Amino acid sequence: MLEMPTTVLTIAGSDSSGGAGIQADLKTFAALDCYGCSAVTALTAQNTLGVQGVHPTPPAFLEQQIQSIFEDLDVHAIKTGMLYDTENTRAVVRTLRTFMKPDPDNPVRQSIPLVCDPVCVSTSGHTLLDPTAVSVLIEELFPISTLITPNKSEAELLLRHRELPADIRNLDDMLVASKNLLIFGSKGVLLKGGHLITTTSEVTQFSTAHPDITVISQGMLDENMEILKVGALPEPTELVADVLSISSGSTILFVRPRIDSNSTHGTGCTLSAALTCELAKGQSLEEATRLASIFTYSSISTAQSIGRGHGPLNHLHGISRRCVSLPTKSNPYPLTHYLIRSNAKAWKDYVEHAFVRQLGEGTLPQGYFVHFIKQDYFYLKYYARAYALLAAKSTTFSGIQDATKSVLSILHETGMHKQFCAQYGVSEEELESTPEDAATTAYGAYLIDVGLQGDTTKLLMSLLSCLLGYGEVGLWLKKEAEREGSLIRIEGNPYKKWIEDYSGKDFQAAVKFGLDAIETRAVDDPPSSKRLEEWRVVWEKCTLFEKGFWDNAMGRD
């Protein structure tokens, strides 16, 4: 039922303000459903206005953090962010070399994807890593990396380091640079164009000149979307392009509208963290890049302004609250548990109704029971029709079959009603000509109404209170009858057959089937809070109808 989480590791700096570094990484990991762990290369005191202080981690302690992780956890992918200095870069390389060794006994470790975000130049163009550290990065970290993700300035710095052409001004320069950067030995290079501006016409020209390069446009209202442009902002004139070059030969251009936003603090961290998650899940470089780019793009475009400077992204845009808990061994029916809990009084008034107690004690006046049986007989006609409607609404053979079986069980159940009537001297003719009470019509017609209004799950929800309630009553009476000092009894009870029918194997199997059916739906198709509330209302209404049904039988309405 529960899947083992995918574990990913970030080796990066800590950003106190929570927008970049391991904080951005951990948030991204959570948003992409991965288990995150982290080794901190340096603490920073920073906020959206700038970096106010840095406290580097001693290299030996950085190494120790990474060791602690690898000696216990199965890491499925790794990213490196800010490594801070030469010593820490060396420490990371040294440790990763030890733990990324292919291990025939441990398939997970055979080749752990490594995404290296070569943080070496600040947004303002300031070099963050000294030349020695850059050499270590190039010579030792890149060759064991699956993907490196430099931005324009970083790419230029890296290329200059090898005296390669380094001025990146347009898409053609990006293409050449990304291919040249492959010489450092990573499997792929994702050259990020966020600091360059391109246009639709430049992309078209580039695409025409390089027919072998796939262009993937993201977040754009493109052809055959005239209707969507009406309420939207004017079409973007400025675009952002990233180029992915892979050592196997292929190149892909990812194009997105430039977003005019201040919420860009930690964009590089977020992208490389998302790439790490996707690679950990087994995606190809191309698909991981596509998914991670759109995740990052949406994180920027949905961000609210936080802080007075360059604020963080909205890493949580892609998650919503799960309203029904996941099933566990101790609580295998969390949806039903919620429904009962949320209407505890109505449910108790129903399943421990005076009618039930008196029936269990054998003191229920016979007239009340007969009244109930007659009205329940009419109710079963609606109940059978509601299951027939469920069959008609089902789109799978198994759905049609399950619903139809229920119709047949209900028709069979009416035989019991006729028997009871015969036992109490009520002829079939009298039964059929008994007027249907308003309480019966209200409940029965409500089932059909819910069936008309909504989907099959909502219809099931309306059928559940009856099924589960009678199951509960059956089990409760049986349990009470066994309790010392209880007045409830089965033997010698005039209503013994009724109790045995509802506590019996067949009916309880139907209860279990109904429980499983809705619980499975809640797991496979988790309801939003709005839908859950709709279900709760249907459940509550039916529970109240059930109580009213017994009130009515006792002449109490």
Place this chain on the structure above:
Amino acid sequence: MLEMPTTVLTIAGSDSSGGAGIQADLKTFAALDCYGCSAVTALTAQNTLGVQGVHPTPPAFLEQQIQSIFEDLDVHAIKTGMLYDTENTRAVVRTLRTFMKPDPDNPVRQSIPLVCDPVCVSTSGHTLLDPTAVSVLIEELFPISTLITPNKSEAELLLRHRELPADIRNLDDMLVASKNLLIFGSKGVLLKGGHLITTTSEVTQFSTAHPDITVISQGMLDENMEILKVGALPEPTELVADVLSISSGSTILFVRPRIDSNSTHGTGCTLSAALTCELAKGQSLEEATRLASIFTYSSISTAQSIGRGHGPLNHLHGISRRCVSLPTKSNPYPLTHYLIRSNAKAWKDYVEHAFVRQLGEGTLPQGYFVHFIKQDYFYLKYYARAYALLAAKSTTFSGIQDATKSVLSILHETGMHKQFCAQYGVSEEELESTPEDAATTAYGAYLIDVGLQGDTTKLLMSLLSCLLGYGEVGLWLKKEAEREGSLIRIEGNPYKKWIEDYSGKDFQAAVKFGLDAIETRAVDDPPSSKRLEEWRVVWEKCTLFEKGFWDNAMGRD
């Protein structure tokens, strides 16, 4: 549309393995939809087997991290975890005193809730804080705390520090201890009983002896839940109880089943982080404790085993993936964007059909157009019935009204069809006696079928491809007609009226209305991936029907 996130701060240690410390806090913050920031008191190298190393943060740098945060961000609640030593505890107190001062100009800062998890004893009973640090905690941090959350050992240590009775062995001891701990000046004390074992009968006795104390049971299958116990684990004999005592006088006992689990690393961090989120959102101490306890309980009960020792909790149990992006200014219709994108070819084949091009160029043979108009006339009968069914399925007056308006518009639209027929010499009699094509019946009956199967959103989905497609065709023809060199023309086109009708204000307003309707539903009631896929299938099928409709008119099927 997008709410400003609630910002919460953790001041704690870093756990490299990701299960405790700021990592557990940041994951909990994300899971509870808060924006997290963090000040690191110490780095640890640890995993699920133990702590392999600690690197404390210099006090001045700890202070600087907190300063950077408060000087830029509006913090709504704070938690403190492991403070490590006396100097760091002092640094935290000093800085918080500065920034937690009530500020009449800044309502958020007026009284920021502070949750203090007094981490001073390890699980094995080892003292983590020296006695001086404990004094600072008690004398300086507790008085400014909203809530302190000691476990048994911590509570005993704190009480001994003041020479108060300190042996906590049962619920009565817990009650006394939690009340005594209030003398340190926090508004509330949540004494955690995870290291004590209690039972149902002890809780019942306690509850009888203290009728003024509210008992809240959580995660339990209690009365009137016989049916839920059938498939579940046997009822727990061992319970865990936490006691919340509030300085205003009230006391609440929270009781849960003890979970037999190894996934408990970071339980205290998780609980205090969740408490912080709930207090930040404005919950009372009682409600915050209730919500945070159940969050933590579910995080343990749904956790999968990670690592070889005491593994982390499943912080992400309460979130699920949002399948449809949130609307943004540049993409206000993300659901429709997704539907069009995911069936791009079928959509293009439909809205740029040869029928449409030839109609736009004025070259469409008249016989094709007449055939189309006749069949579209029959289709509109289904289309009107489908909207009537939508009205019947609606449960609000506005829903009934909107659907009924559409029925009336469609009836009005048939007038246009009759006019076209008259114009081309087709009498009403001939129109009515024309046989309905199978393509028309297939599409029309499918709408009614979807309306029977599902809820109103699914039915709307089936009605959308026609509405949006004709809107798209209208706008596209109009735009093309304006493009230099295009063969599409409106003036002098024999089908001018048709183009003007569908590109006109009235029809486009209906398109906008339809777009808004489904996009609003996707925001208010976010679909699961299963539901979204059902919608996509309906959309695709209708898009193919639309293309087929024009193929049919051109004699191509």
